[in-house]
Amino acid sequence: MTEQLVLNYSIAGDDFTKAGEAAADFKTVLKKTGVPPDIIRRAAICMYEGEINMVIHADGGDAEIIIGADKIEIILADRGPGIPDIELAMQEGYTTAPENIRSLGFGAGMGLPNMKRYSDGFDIKSAPGVGTTVKMTIMLPKNRE
Amino acid sequence: MKIREISEILGAEVLCCHELLDTDVHSACGCDLMSDVLAFVKDQSVLLTGLVNLQSIRTADMMDMKCIVFVRGKKPDDAMLNLAVERGIVLLSSPLRMYIACGRLYSAGLAGMSEE
Structure with a gap:
């Protein structure tokens, strides 16, 4: 695959049950591109955790995913309250x-880590x-189908 | 171990995807905290959980898991069933408690996701 593929999602902030729909769609798209399964899984988890975060903390936001020849870029932007201390927020267990x-299975301070x-x-x-x-990059192996 | 054997060992009801009962699985994890499930990417293929909502199905899907066992007789709603069918994940409901269910599967040879 040499062409660049761009996916855009609007993440609704008001409905926790919908969190993960974009990640599931992204994963379905990736499966058709010849990306190895372990990389698909990593990329999908990144998107999923990001989506959950935007729903919990920021009343939703926008996601842009660029699937290129050598890497996947996931850009998540919200207009939420912001994070006063990023270093603290990156610690496992801080929430x-x-x-x-x-009670819904999240909020354990593991999302960003x-x-x-x-x-x-x-x-x-x-x-x-x-x-x-948040901008995440996932590298892709060379010589992909 | 096949998913069919898991359902028998746990006395579980098969709630969907009967056609996938002969899928082979090699490891499992028991957890109610989905972020913890997502934190340890191994090739575990069965999730035992007491968390019954759409996010338990989503999490299993993200992890390429093949089967979810709801413990303590918990049952998913229609939205969860539909999503599981769409993503090809077998849902089981067992009357056993989490500790007992995990113990029986482990004793029967289904490994955990140890760091060894």
């Missing part, structure tokens, strides 16, 4: 999620009152 989110763990490049920019943008 500001409300208690009801924990998981996203960093599974991406080859991770960049987060945030300003309180403005929003947060």
